[in-house]
Amino acid sequence: MERSRRVEPFEQILKQPGVSLSFPRDPNSEYAVGRIDTSPCRLACPAGVNTKAYISLIAAGRFREALEVVRETNPFPGICGRVCVHPCESFCNRAQVDEPVAICRLKRFVADYELQHPQEPAGPLPVTQKEKVAIIGSGPAGLTAANDLIRKGYAVTVFEAMPKAGGMLTAGIPSFRLPRPIIEYEIDIIKKLGVEIKTGKKISGRRAIDKLFETGYDAVFIAIGAHKGKKLEIAGEDKYEGTLDASSFLYQVNLGRAPKLANRVAIIGGGNSALDAARSAVRLGSKAVTIVYRRSRKEMPANEWEIEDAESEGVKIQYLTAPVEILGRNGKVTGMKCTRISLGEPDESGRRRPIPVQASEFTFKAGNIIAAISQEPDLSFLPKKHEFDISKWRTFNVDESTLATSRPGVFAGGDAVTGPNTVIDAIASGHVAAQSIENYLNSQSLQQASDSKAAAKTSSPGSLDQLTLDSSSTTDLRATSLNGSGRRPDEFEIKVDIGQNRKKLRADMPIMSRSARIAGFDEAELGFSETAAVAEAQRCLRCGPCGECFICVSECEKTVSVMASTDGRRDALLRLPPEITTPNLQSWPLDGILNVGRRKPIPVQITPTTCTVEQEICRGCGECVSVCEYSAPMLIPKPNGLHVSIISERICRGCGTCVAVCPSSAIVQQYFSEDWLLGKLQSMDQTKRNVVIFTCNWNGTELVPPDLEAMSQPDANLIFIRTTCCGRIEPSFIFRALEHGADGVLAAGCPTSACHYSFGNRHATEHFSKVRNMLNLLGYSPEKFQWTWPDKNRDDGFIEAIGLHLRNMRDGKSCSEFVDENKTRAVTDA
C-alpha cells in the first residue's frame, strides 16, 4: 500500500511567507499618514503640546522619543511637568471612566528619565539669518521665543536683570515645587544651542529700546513678566517694618536671601503666590502661618492640590476675611485689623463680590504680613515718555494674534501682557512671538500672517487628502499641527467609547513625609517609577485615531528584522535595507550575498523572523494577543465555534514573544525552531562547567566580543545563544539547557525600550522567575539563574554585566537585578 501522506491544507499554503499579496517593506508602496482629529487634551493645551503622542510613547516604553515630542512644542518639560496647571487633564475623557490621566506628571517622568539617563545635549546651531533678535526677560515666554528663533537660524540675545536666568520660574516659584537644578538644566539646553543669556543686565534708561536697535538688533521681544507686587492700599501699610509683598519675599527666598520671619505670619491673598509664600514661611520656621482670604475656598484661584498640600503642612486659611488696617508698635508690625466678609452677586470675573459685614472688625496678631494680592509688570525700565500703549492694569496692550506693540519691530508677551498667568500660557505666547518676529523680519505684513491663520481656523481639520504627505512635507505637517487647529477642547468630534474601559485609578505620586517636607526646601513630590509611568500612560483612551508622534516615519526607515544564515554554519541576525528584503518574493528563504567590508562576498540565506500560527494546533486561548506589543496576532472565528489566532505578517516584527507564551507550541518562528535550540545546546563540553547565556540579538550581536575564549573562566564554558529579543526566552529554554548539562543560565538583553522591541525583558523576567521557583524546589540554587538588562550605550555595559553575573553565579550571590527590581517595586508600592 502506498504510504499515505496528509495533504497540506490550503491555509497552510496561503500563509507561506511571500505568497501573501503584498510584502510590508515594498519600497514601491506608499502610505499616507494623517490626522482625523486632535485629542481634547492637546486642544486644551495653550502651547499645543502633543499630549496624546507622548502619552502613547510612554505607554510603549519609548521614553526618549516621548520627551522629544514634548520638546517640539515645550522647551521646559521638567518645569511644566511640575508646575503646570495642566488644563489638558481637565478635558481628559478618561475622567468619564474614573480619573483623568496624570498627563502632567508623566511629562515630568520623561524629563526625569533623561536626567537619569543623560545624553549629550545638542551643540550650537548654525546662524543662518543675518538679523539679530533681542529678548528682554529670561522667563518661560522669553526663552521659548529664544529657543524657537535660534532653531529658525537667528542670533538671539536674552537680557536678564536678575543675577539668574528663569524669570518667575527662578524668582517666584519655591524650590520645593521646582528644584533649581531642573530650571538650570532646561535653560542650559537652550544656551547650548547658541542663545546668549546676559544675566544681571537690566535694560533701562531713557533710550533703552532705541539703543538695542542701534546696537544691531533688528527686533525686540519684551517678556519682562509681572514681578511687581501690588499694594494692599490700606492704612498703615507703609508705616511699619515687617510688611512685605509676596513677590519680593519669594524673590529673596529663592535667591537664598530669605528674611528672618516672626513666629506668627499672615499672608493676604488666595492665589498660588500666597500659597507659595505661606509654605515657604513654614519652611523658614514660622510656627503659625495663616492665609487671609476675602472670599471662600471655592473662589480661591490657587490650584486645589496646592491648597491641600499647604494645609497638610500646617498652613491655616481664614476665609471671608479682609484686612482694613495694618497695626504696629515701635515701628514694627504687630497685626492687622480685619473685617468679616459676606459674598454678594457675581462680578465680571464670575466670582461673587465681597461685601464687608458691618461691625465685625477684629484684631489679628502677626509679626509679619505678606501681601500676595497680585502682581503687575515692573515698567520702571521705560522712560517717562514712551510710545507704548499701556493698559490700566499696567500691562502692554498688543495685537492679540501677533503680539506686536505699538512700536514696529517690538513685540511683547507673557505676563507683561496678560498680568500674572501660567507658565504654559507664557510658553504659548513665546511661540507666537517667535513666529511673529520671523514674519516681521521676513518683511511680511503681520496682517497677512494673521489672515492666513484665520483662514486655517475655518478649514476643516479633518480631511485626509489635505494631509497626505510625501517625505518632504513631513515637517510641514508637523509645523501646522503644532499651531493647533484653533478649536476648543470641547469641540472634539470623535466619540470615545467610554463604557468599554474597566476602572483603574490614576497612579499616586510618591510624596515625602510631612515632617521631611517642612524641614527644608527639597522637592516634595518624588516622581513616578518606570513601571508606574507606563501603567499610568496605558490608562490613556487614545482619543482620536492618530497621535502624530511620527514614529511611523522613522520606523519605516528601519526594516523588519531578518535572519541571514550562511550555509547554516555561521549566522547573524541582521536588519537589512528594503532593497534586499523586497524583491518579488515567491518563497523564503532567499539566497543573497552579504558584503562585509573588503572581505570576500559571503553567500547567505535570508529568512524573515516573523511568526506564523499552525492553524490545526492553535487553541485560540489568546495568550499571543495579550503579549504582542504590536497587535500582530488576532483571534478569528472558526466554523466549529472556536477561535484561532492568525498573525499578520505585515505587522509582525519577529520578536518571538508570542512563541514563548503559546501553551500548545502552535506558533512557529522561522529559523528559531526546536532543532535550532537543541543544536546550540549540544555544543556543550560536558567536562567543564557550562553557562548558557541567552542574549537578545540586538544588544548581543554588537557587544559579544568575537573572542569568547577570553571571557571564559578557565573551567567554564560559555555558550551564547542569540534570540531575536529576550522576550523569546521561554521556560523550556532554561530547563532544556539544564537537561543538556548546563551549570547555570543567564539571560542578557536590553533595558526597557532601549531597542526596537520594547518589553522583551519584562516577559523574560516573568518566565525566568517562574522557572527559578520551580528549580528551587528541585534544590538548584537560584543564584545560578540570573538575568540582566545592561544599557548597551554604557561602555562595556554588556560585557561587564555578564562578567558580574558569572562571578555571582560562582560565588552564589543573588542576582543584583532581581534585588534592584524588588527595591523599586517596594518604593512604588509604598
Added chain:
Amino acid sequence: MNTLADTIKKTNALFCLECGKCTASCPIAQVNNSYSPRRVVGHTLVKSGDDILEDEMLWACLSCKSCEPGCPADVDYTRLTLDLRARASEAGLHGMCTHGGALQALMRIMTTPDLKQNRLDWLNGDLKTADKGKVLYFVGCAPYFDIFFSDLGVKTLDTTRSAIKLLNAVGVEPVLMANERCCGHDLLWSGDQENFLKLAEHNLQAIKETGAKQVVFSCPECCRTIKEDYARNLGNLGFEALHISEFITDNMAASQSLFPTNQRQEKVTFQDPCRLGRHLGAYEAPRKMMQAVPGVELSEMRMSGKKAICCGVSNWLNCTTYSKQIQVERLRQAHATGADTLVTACPKCEVHLRCAMKDPNLGDELKIEIKDVATLAAEALA
C-alpha cells in the same frame, strides 16, 4: 526491546476485525477526521518495517482507553501506542511537546542522581506526617504545577494537602518522601523509556526503603504508572497502590463520624479521569467518597463512568485545537447538569479544563468551579 512482531502479537493487533468501533468511540477521531485508531492498527500491520513510526498520528492518541471496552477482538490499542512511541523515540522521532517541552525537560532533569530537593516546603504544621510507617503518600508533581500554571489559577497543592488531611482524619499519618521524583508517566507515554526507567528505579527503591505496605496517590497518573508500569518493568512491587478515594472509602466505615452533618448544599458533577476510571477501574470509590459528604448532590454528565470523555490532552503532547474542542464539549456537558462544581480526581484534568475556560471568546459560557474530589471531601471534615 520487543520486536514489532512481538508488539503486534502481545496487543492482539493481528486479530483486528477492522470494524471501526474504536474510531467511533475515540474522542479525538470525533473532532479530527484525519485520525483513526483503526487506521493506525491497519498501518501497523501492513507497513513494512518501521514506516509506521513516521506516522504523525502516532502521537495524536490520548491513551484514554475509550476505544478498548467496545473492541470485539480485545486489541490493546493503548499498549500498542505505548510500544510504537517507544520505538519511534528510539529512532529519534517525537511528538509535539506542549510548552516548548519544558515539562518533559523538567522530568529528565529529575533523573539526576544527586538532587537535594526542597519539594516538601509546602507542608504545614496542621498536616501530620511520619518518616516511617505502613502507609506512604506519593505527592506527585503538584508543587511544580502550581508554579508553572500559576497563570491559570491551578491549585493542585490544595489537593495534596487535602489528601493528607483525609488520611489524618482516618487515623493515618502517612510517610512522605523528600527524595521523591516524578513518576515518569509523561516520559513513558512520550516514548522516553530510558529516562522513565531511571525515575522508576529511583522511586521504587525509595518507597521500599520506607517499608510502606500501602502507597496512596491523589494523582491517578502516578497511581497507574507505579501500579502497572513499574510492576511490568521492574517486577513485583511488594506494596499495594491505591488512589486516595479508594483508601478513604476502605477506611471510612470504621469511623462513621468522619463528616459532620449539616454541611452546605453543593450540587456537583464528576469528571472521571481516564487513568483512574478506564485504566484502574476505580469508578465507584471517588463517587462513594463524594456522596459520603452530607449535602453533596452528584448529578452525572451525559457521558460518565466508562464512557466519560477525557480532558483532551495527555502526557504534555499534542495540545491542539482538537483538544480544545473536546474540552469545550466536556465543559458544556458539565454545565448541562446544572452543577455548581465540576469535581475531578486528577491534577491534569484540572490544568487542562482550567486552560480551556480561559478562552477569551467563549468566556463565561465555560466557567465552572473545579475541585479535586479530595479537596471536596477534606473541606467537609469535622
